[in-house]
Amino acid sequence: MSEVNIRNIRIFIAYDGTNYLGWQIQPKGPTVQGMIQDALSKILGHKVKLKSAGRTDTGVHALYQVAHFLTTSERPLEIIFRAVNAMLPYDIIVWKIEEVDFKFHSQKDSLKKTYVYYIYNYPIRNPLTRLYSWWVPEKLDLSAMKSCLPLIIGTRDFASFRKSGTDIKTTIRTIYDAKFKRVPGRKHMIAFEITGRGFMRYMVRNLVGALVEVGKG
Numbered sequence: 375m376s377e378v379n380i381r382n383i384r385i386f387i388a389y390d391g392t393n394y395l396g397w398q399i400q401p402k403g404p405t406v407q408g409m410i411q412d413a414l415s416k417i418l419g420h421k422v423k424l425k426s427a428g429r430t431d432t433g434v435h436a437l438y439q440v441a442h443f444l445t446t447s448e449r450p451l452e453i454i455f456r457a458v459n460a461m462l463p464y465d466i467i468v469w470k471i472e473e474v475d476f477k478f479h480s481q482k483d484s485l486k487k488t489y490v491y492y493i494y495n496y497p498i499r500n501p502l503t504r505l506y507s508w509w510v511p512e513k514l515d516l517s518a519m520k521s522c523l524p525l526i527i528g529t530r531d532f533a534s535f536r537k538s539g540t541d542i543k544t545t546i547r548t549i550y551d552a553k554f555k556r557v558p559g560r561k562h563m564i565a566f567e568i569t570g571r572g573f574m575r576y577m578v579r580n581l582v583g584a585l586v587e588v589g590k591g
Contacts (some may be wrong), residue, residue, distance in 0.1 A: 378446050383454075384474045385410075387439040390465040392505050397429045397439070406430070406466060410441075413461040417454060418447040427484040431575060435506070438469070442480045486550060488569040489578045493586065496562040507563065508582070514589035516554055516564065522588055523552045526568075526581065535584070537576040547572060554585075 387410065395403040399411075407424050414422040426441040447454075455471045462468070492507035494500055499509045526532075526549055533545035549570040557563040566582055 379448070380476070381445050381447075382442060382474050382476045382478055383445060383451070384440065384442045384472050384478065384480070385468050386470040387441060388437050388467050388469060389435060389439070390505075391430060391432070391434045391436070393465060394432070396432045396434065397426060397436075406436075406439075407441075409462060409466055410458070410468075413458050414443065414454075416461065417457045418445050418449065420446065425480050427480045428487050428572070429575075431579075433505075440480050440484070442474065442478060484572075486569055486571060487573065488567065489573065491566040491568075491578060491582045492557070493564040493566065493582070494562055495564055500562075503563070508586075510586055512590050514564070514586065515591055516556075516589065518591070519585045519589040520554050522585055523554070526552055532574065532577055532581075535577045535580040536574040537580075540575055542574060545574065547574065547577070 387406075389406050391397075391406065393404065394406050394409075397406045399405050399408045407426065411422050411424050414424075422443050422445065424441045424443050426439060428439070430436055430439070451471050451473065455468060458468050458471075492503075493514070494503045494507040494509045495511075495514050496509075497511045499511070503509075529546060529548040531545050532547050536542070536545055547570060549568060552566070552568040555565050555567070557565050566585070568578060568581070
């Protein structure tokens with residue numbers, strides 16, 4: 375009787391989250407995880423369960439999401455790579471696929487995560503940026519917003535910034551870095567970049583909301 379070989383496959387993904395109810399599979403509606411799992415399951419001939427480094431919310435995009443799955447299929451990685459990208463819609467792409475040690479876990483082995491939140495700060499809205507930024511018509515005091523950043527860096531209790539009604543074990547999170555910067559070549563666009571060990575649901579957008587209120591004065 376031959377021994378079944380189980381492979382651990384890691385993939386790197388980018389997606390535009392506009393048309394999805396976030397990363398994680400939901401009872402109703404399309405999700406990024408669901409689209410990729412369905413494609414891989416058809417290619418490999420068995421049900422695939424993706425585990426990711428993090429879960430993005432509805433409408434959130436990702437440039438380099440990491441996920442992994444187990445398979446008993448012996449199909450070459452290059453075949454899987456080409457097939458999955460051929461089956462996925464144009465707003466999802468697998469950048470890279472590789473076989474890794476069986477002990478690797480996308481979430482448990484994740485050391486840090488970075489989110490970038492864009493703010494379009496101008497009195498007149500721009501229809502070309504509406505899907506990828508938050509329009510704030512009031513003039514923002516960027517210096518005042520930057521002065522608050524030391525308050526969120528470090529290991530702190532972010533209970534005030536979680537989604538209301540969220541049931542989680544702890545609201546303590548560690549933030550390694552946070553900064554505001556003007557986006558080169560994109561007039562009136564401000565980027566808020568934050569790096570941490572992990573984030574609660576809606577935590578980043580709630581932090582940005584509080585900082586914008588400071589900027590409004």
